[in-house]
Amino acid sequence: MPSPTTLNTLIASSNSKSDRILSAALDLFSAQGFHGTSMQQIATAAGVSKGLLFHHFADKARLLDALIDALQQQLAPQATAVPNASPGEAFRSIIDQIFNHLEQAQPLVKLLVPLAIHIGGTETFHQLMTQKMLGVQA
Numbered sequence: 001m002p003s004p005t006t007l008n009t010l011i012a013s014s015n016s017k018s019d020r021i022l023s024a025a026l027d028l029f030s031a032q033g034f035h036g037t038s039m040q041q042i043a044t045a046a047g048v049s050k051g052l053l054f055h056h057f058a059d060k061a062r063l064l065d066a067l068i069d070a071l072q073q074q075l076a077p078q079a080t081a082v083p084n085a086s087p088g089e090a091f092r093s094i095i096d097q098i099f100n101h102l103e104q105a106q107p108l109v110k111l112l113v114p115l116a117i118h119i120g121g122t123e124t125f126h127q128l129m130t131q132k133m134l135g136v137q138a
Contacts, residue, residue: 022070025042028041039063080093
């Protein structure tokens with residue numbers, strides 16, 4: 001599982017301009033929040049022009065979508081079953097893996113939790129977490 005300090009390395013592995021933009025957006029969104037970050041700040045941090053930024057991402061919402069997609073692909077938890085484990089041991093192992101994943105994905109969590117709460121309040125955030133964690137409708 002990647003460490004938080006290497007998360008941007010995962011995004012920017014090809015060093016393409018769009019990957020540099022995604023990496024800069026992750027840094028800025030995590031530090032300043034989505035609403036506190038301008039497209040100009042992202043362009044400057046990525047070392048590209050604002051026009052090129054808009055060529056790759058039509059608006060900040062589409063940039064966020066692309067960032068979440070890229071991070072989700074890179075950080076998808078790989079829960080593995082423990083061979084010959086009791087049901088309790090297997091459950092603890094999977095829970096440990098999930099929390100390890102969340103710990104390693106701190107920049108993503110730091111970005112998504114405030115956004116989820118901002119968009120729908122704590123009740124909506126709780127429902128989304130329940131749906132994702134249990135795979136059920138809350």
